[in-house]
Amino acid sequence: MIRLSTRGLILIFGLFATASLAQEVSKKIYAAVLFNNSKSNVTGADRYVGVFARAKGKTEWKNFSNTNLFAFGLNFTQHGATPRYYVAGGNGLHRSADGGKTWKILTGWETLEVLSVALDPVDAKIIYIATPFGIFKSRDDGKNWAEKMRGCKSWYTDEIIIDARDRHTLYAAVDDDLYRSRDGGENWSPMQTGAPGIRTVIQLAAHSNVILAGTEDHGVRVTIDDGKNWSAGKGISATAIYAIHAASDGKAIYAGGYKTGVWRSHDLGQSWLQIWTAPEIEAIYSLWVDPANADHLFVGTNGKGIYESTDGGMTWKPAGLEGAHVKQISMFP
Amino acid sequence: MISDVTKKLLIILILFSVFTALPNAGRSQAAFGDRKIRFLNAASQEARKDFFTIIAKLHTQTNFQQAVSQLDSLTRDEGIGGMFYAYGLMAAYLHTRALLPDSFHAKIRQVYRRRTMYRGDTENHWVMYYTGLYLAAQTWPREDGAQWFNGKSSQENFAEAKSWLDHWIKLTTTKGQGEFDSPTYFNAFITPMLVLYDFAQDPVMKKRAQMLLDYLFADFAVEHLHGNYGGGHSRDYPQDIINPITALTTKWAWLYFGEPNFAPWSEIKGKSRHPSWEAIAGAASSYRLPEIIRQIATDRSTPYVHTETKRVRNIIRFGEERNPPVYKYTYMTNDYVLGSLHGGILQPIQQHTWDVTFVSEQPHNTLFTLHPFYSGKELAMFFPEEQKVLSDEVNRYHLVYTNPNKWNSSSPYEQTFQHKNVLLVLYNIDLNAQHHHIDGFFPKPLDERIEEASKWIFCKAGKTYIAFYPLQPYEWIEEEVNWRWRSRDRKNGVVVEMGTETTHGAFAEFKNRLRQAKVAHDNFDETLTVQYTTQTGEVMQFTYGGQRLLNGKPVDFKSYRLFNGPFLQSDVGSGVLRITYKNHLRILDFNKVSIKDEK
Numbered sequence: 001m002i003r004l005s006t007r008g009l010i011l012i013f014g015l016f017a018t019a020s021l022a023q024e025v026s027k028k029i030y031a032a033v034l035f036n037n038s039k040s041n042v043t044g045a046d047r048y049v050g051v052f053a054r055a056k057g058k059t060e061w062k063n064f065s066n067t068n069l070f071a072f073g074l075n076f077t078q079h080g081a082t083p084r085y086y087v088a089g090g091n092g093l094h095r096s097a098d099g100g101k102t103w104k105i106l107t108g109w110e111t112l113e114v115l116s117v118a119l120d121p122v123d124a125k126i127i128y129i130a131t132p133f134g135i136f137k138s139r140d141d142g143k144n145w146a147e148k149m150r151g152c153k154s155w156y157t158d159e160i161i162i163d164a165r166d167r168h169t170l171y172a173a174v175d176d177d178l179y180r181s182r183d184g185g186e187n188w189s190p191m192q193t194g195a196p197g198i199r200t201v202i203q204l205a206a207h208s209n210v211i212l213a214g215t216e217d218h219g220v221r222v223t224i225d226d227g228k229n230w231s232a233g234k235g236i237s238a239t240a241i242y243a244i245h246a247a248s249d250g251k252a253i254y255a256g257g258y259k260t261g262v263w264r265s266h267d268l269g270q271s272w273l274q275i276w277t278a279p280e281i282e283a284i285y286s287l288w289v290d291p292a293n294a295d296h297l298f299v300g301t302n303g304k305g306i307y308e309s310t311d312g313g314m315t316w317k318p319a320g321l322e323g324a325h326v327k328q329i330s331m332f333p
Numbered sequence: 334m335i336s337d338v339t340k341k342l343l344i345i346l347i348l349f350s351v352f353t354a355l356p357n358a359g360r361s362q363a364a365f366g367d368r369k370i371r372f373l374n375a376a377s378q379e380a381r382k383d384f385f386t387i388i389a390k391l392h393t394q395t396n397f398q399q400a401v402s403q404l405d406s407l408t409r410d411e412g413i414g415g416m417f418y419a420y421g422l423m424a425a426y427l428h429t430r431a432l433l434p435d436s437f438h439a440k441i442r443q444v445y446r447r448r449t450m451y452r453g454d455t456e457n458h459w460v461m462y463y464t465g466l467y468l469a470a471q472t473w474p475r476e477d478g479a480q481w482f483n484g485k486s487s488q489e490n491f492a493e494a495k496s497w498l499d500h501w502i503k504l505t506t507t508k509g510q511g512e513f514d515s516p517t518y519f520n521a522f523i524t525p526m527l528v529l530y531d532f533a534q535d536p537v538m539k540k541r542a543q544m545l546l547d548y549l550f551a552d553f554a555v556e557h558l559h560g561n562y563g564g565g566h567s568r569d570y571p572q573d574i575i576n577p578i579t580a581l582t583t584k585w586a587w588l589y590f591g592e593p594n595f596a597p598w599s600e601i602k603g604k605s606r607h608p609s610w611e612a613i614a615g616a617a618s619s620y621r622l623p624e625i626i627r628q629i630a631t632d633r634s635t636p637y638v639h640t641e642t643k644r645v646r647n648i649i650r651f652g653e654e655r656n657p658p659v660y661k662y663t664y665m666t667n668d669y670v671l672g673s674l675h676g677g678i679l680q681p682i683q684q685h686t687w688d689v690t691f692v693s694e695q696p697h698n699t700l701f702t703l704h705p706f707y708s709g710k711e712l713a714m715f716f717p718e719e720q721k722v723l724s725d726e727v728n729r730y731h732l733v734y735t736n737p738n739k740w741n742s743s744s745p746y747e748q749t750f751q752h753k754n755v756l757l758v759l760y761n762i763d764l765n766a767q768h769h770h771i772d773g774f775f776p777k778p779l780d781e782r783i784e785e786a787s788k789w790i791f792c793k794a795g796k797t798y799i800a801f802y803p804l805q806p807y808e809w810i811e812e813e814v815n816w817r818w819r820s821r822d823r824k825n826g827v828v829v830e831m832g833t834e835t836t837h838g839a840f841a842e843f844k845n846r847l848r849q850a851k852v853a854h855d856n857f858d859e860t861l862t863v864q865y866t867t868q869t870g871e872v873m874q875f876t877y878g879g880q881r882l883l884n885g886k887p888v889d890f891k892s893y894r895l896f897n898g899p900f901l902q903s904d905v906g907s908g909v910l911r912i913t914y915k916n917h918l919r920i921l922d923f924n925k926v927s928i929k930d931e932k
Contacts, residue, residue, distance in 0.1 A: 050449075066447075066448065066449040066482060067411055067412070067414060067447075067448050067449055068414040068415070068448060068449035068450070068451050069449045070451055090451060090452060090453070090454065091449065091450075091451065091452045091483065092452075094483075094484075095484075102479060102484060103483075103484055104478055104483065104484025104485065105483040105484060105485060108493050108496070109459070109463070109493060109496065109497040109500070112454075112647075113454060113717055115717060132647075132649035132650075132717045133647075133649065133655075154650070155649070156649045156650045156717070175650050175651075197720075199719070216720060216721075239721070240719065240720070240721050242719060258719065258721040258722065259721075282722060282725070283719060283721070283722050285719070302719070302722055
C-alpha cells in the first residue's frame with residue numbers, strides 16, 4: 001500500500017455511544033477533527049480518523065462520524081429545531097442533518113479536498129468552502145457549487161471565515177495573502193498583511209476590528225484597525241503558526257504552530273509570550289479556549305492527540321486521542 | 334495400450350501442430366492463453382489475503398474455502414476502506430459472484446453502505462475510487478442516499494463516477510497522464526480499466542475502457558525492453574529503480590507481451606518485491622491486447638527515437654500553472670533503452686529522471702544519476718498538509734525521502750538534453766539545498782567498469798557499451814549491489830554516450846572512438862555550458878537554465894507531440910492516437926469513441 005496523503009479526522013469530545021450529537025448539545029460537547037492517526041497508516045484504511053466527541057466531564061472519546069472520514073474542519077449551524085453539522089474532509093464536504101446519525105457528501109469531484117467550511121448565519125442555503133484549488137460557494141444548500149476566486153493570485157486556500165458584523169464580508173487564508181471579499185465572495189482583494197502563506201485567520205468576537213493571521217514563515221500578523229495597517233506580532237517565533245484562538249472577551253489570545261509550543265497575548269495579538277514550550281510536540285494544529293472559562297484550553301497536535309490545560313496554559317496534560325492529528329477542536333453550545 | 338510417455342508425446346505433437354498452424358495473431362493469443370492459466374494457477378497457491386488471489390482461487394476452484402474465508406474476512410474488517418479496497422472489492426465480487434455463497438451478496442452490499450471509502454488525493458487513487466464507485470452504483474441501482482456511505486443515491490454516485498472517469502480519460506488522451514509511465518502505478522491504472530471493461534454495462538464506457546487499455550499498453554510498449562520499463566518515470570520506488578526487472582510492470586509485460594522469458598513471480602532474479610497480484614485482473618479478463626501492440630513491444634529490430642508530452646501532477650501551491658507539461662525522450666535499441674525527462678520537479682518524491690536500462694541476464698541492469706533533493710516546499714506544491722511537517726510525514730511512508738543516499742528524487746537543480754544515444758545531464762544545486770552532491774548508480778554485475786586518464790568511465794554489460802564522462806571530480810563508494818559514483822560539486826554534470834556491439838564492434842573499438850571525443854566545458858562553473866560532438870558528428874550544446882542546441886539549432890519542447898515515434902503518433906489536445914506497425918494501423922479516436930483498424 002502506498003500512502004502520500006495524511007488526511008482528515010474529526011474529533012468530537014465525549015460522545016455517548018448510542019446518543020446523537022443533537023441530544024448531547026445541551027450537555028456541552030467538545031468536538032475534534034482528526035485527519036490522521038499514527039496508530040494506523042495504511043492508505044485509506046485509517047480506522048482512527050473521523051469526527052470524535054467527548055461530553056463535558058467525561059474522558060472517553062467516541063467516533064461520531066462514519067469510519068475513515070479524513071477530516072480537516074468542522075462547522076455547525078442551527079436553523080429551526082435540527083442542528084446541522086458540516087465536516088470539511090478529504091472526500092469533500094460532509095453534512096449531517098440528523099444529529100450525526102447519517103452523513104451526506106455535498107460536493108462532487110470538482111472541488112477536490114475541502115479544507116474549511118463557512119456557513120452563512122442567515123441563509124442556510126449559502127455555504128462557502130476553502131480548497132487546494134480555491135474557494136467555492138453554493139447558494140442552494142450544496143447542490144451546486146461555483147468557483148469564487150476573482151481577484152485572488154493563488155488558488156490554495158486553507159481557511160475561510162465570515163465577518164461577525166456583516167455576513168457578506170469574508171476572509172480567506174490564501175497562499176499569497178489574506179484576502180477579503182465584501183460581496184459574498186464575488187470579488188476578493190488582498191489585505192496586504194505583509195507576509196505570504198496564510199495558514200489561519202480569526203476575527204476577535206469582542207473586537208471586530210482586530211484580525212489575526214497565522215503565516216507559514218512569519219509568525220502572526222495582526223491588524224487592530226480592520227485591515228488598514230498590519231504588523232508582526234512581537235515576540236512570537238517567526239515560523240509557521242497554524243492555530244489561533246481567543247477567549248470570548250478577547251483579553252487572552254493563544255497561538256501555536258510548528259515547534260512553537262503555545263504562546264499567549266494580552267494586547268490583541270500585538271505582543272506574545274511563550275507559556276508552554278511543549279518540546280515533545282512537533283506541531284500544534286488546533287487550539288480552543290473555553291468561552292465560559294478562559295483558563296480552560298485544549299490544543300490539538302500532529303500525532304500526539306489532544307492536550308488540556310485548566311490554568312490558562314501554565315500546565316498541560318494529555319487529554320486523549322493519542323497518535324491522532326487533530327485539525328480542529330470545537331464545542332457546541 | 335499407449336504408454337504415458339507416448340501419450341505425453343502425442344499431446345505435445347498435437348499442441349505443436351495446432352500452434353504452428355495458427356497465424357501470428359492466433360499463435361500469440363494461444364501463448365497468452367497459456368500464460369494466463371499459469372498465472373491464475375500460481376496466484377491460486379498464494380496464502381496471502383488479497384482480492385486478486387481470491388479471484389484466482391475461485392476461478393481455478395483451488396483453495397476455494399480459503400478464498401471464501403478470506404473474502405469474508407475482508408468484508409468484516411471495517412477498519413479497511415480506501416480506494417484500493419473500493420475497486421478491489423468490486424473486482425472480486427463481479428468476477429466471482431456466481432460462485433459465492435448467497436450470504437455474500439448482502440455482506441458485500443453492506444460494505445458500500447457502512448464504511449467511508451476514502452477517495453485519496455492522487456491520480457491513481459481517484460481512478461481506483463471512481464471505478465469502484467461506478468461499478469457499485471451500477472450493481473445496486475435505484476437505491477436512495479441512506480443506502481450509501483456518502484449519502485448520495487445510486488444515481489448520484491453513478492453520475493459522479495462517470496463524470497470523473499470521462500474527465501480523466503479526456504485529460505489523459507489530450508494532455509497526458511500525471512502519474513505517467515510508472516513501473517509501480519501502471520498497475521493502479523490498468524487494473525481498474527480491466528475491471529471497468531469487463532463489467533461496465535454501458536457500451537460506451539466499456540469501449541472507452543477498452544480504448545484506454547490499448548492506450549496505456551501502447552504507451553508502455555514503446556518503452557518496453559524485454560520485460561523492463563526503461564527511461565524516465567513519474568513515480569518509482571528505489572528497489573525497482575535499481576533493479577528494473579522486479580517492477581510490477583514486469584508481470585504485465587510477461588502476461589501480455591510474452592517477455593521476459595521467465596515467470597516473474599518465481600525467478601529469483603526477477604522476483605518482484607511486491608506481493609501484489611493485480612495482474613490477475615488481466616488473466617481473468619475478456620480484454621485481449623491487440624496484436625499490433627504486442628508487436629510494438631517486442632520488435633527491437635530497428636533503433637528508434639520516441640518522444641512524449643505528459644503533464645505534471647496537480648500543483649496546488651508555488652506554481653503558475655496547474656498541470657505544466659513534461660517532455661520525455663526515449664531512444665530504444667535491441668540492447669538498451671536510454672530515456673530522460675527534461676528535468677526539474679515534475680512529480681514529488683519518486684521521480685526517476687533518466688536511466689539507461691540494458692538487456693542482461695544479471696539483475697540491476699541499469700545506470701543513472703540524480704541529485705537527492707527534498708524540501709517541504711516541494712511537497713507543499715502537491716499536498717495540502719502543513720509544509721513544515723510534510724518531510725517527516727512522507728518519511729514515515731516512504732522511508733527514504735530525506736536520505737542523502739536515496740535512489741529516487743525530483744530535483745529543481747537537474748536538467749537533461751538527449752539526442753538519440755547521447756545524454757547530457759547538468760546540475761546547478763542551490764547553496765541552500767539540503768544535499769550538495771550528485772550520485773550515480775553503477776551496478777556491480779557490469780562486465781566491465783573502467784576509469785581512464787581520458788576522464789571517460791567505460792562500462793560494458795553484455796552487448797551494451799556505456800561511456801560516462803563526469804564534468805567534476807568524483808569518488809566511488811562500494812555498496813551491496815552497486816558502486817555509488819558520487820560527485821560533490823554543486824555545479825556539475827555528466828555526458829553519456831551509448832554504443833553496442835552492433836554499432837561499434839568490439840568494446841575496445843568503442844573505447845578508442847570515445848577517447849577522441851571532445852567534451853568542451855571550459856569555465857563550466859561560470860557558464861554552466863557543455864558542448865559535445867557525438868560519434869555520429871552531431872554537436873550538442875547545453876546550458877543549464879538556457880538553450881539546448883543541436884547542430885546550432887535550439888530544441889523546441891513546445892513542438893513535442895503527445896506521442897511521436899515510428900509506432901505512436903498523437904497531437905496534444907487531439908484525443909486521437911495512431912498506432913502503427915509495418916503496414917498495420919489502429920486508430921483510437923476518443924472523441925468519437927471509435928477504434929479503426931486498417932492494413
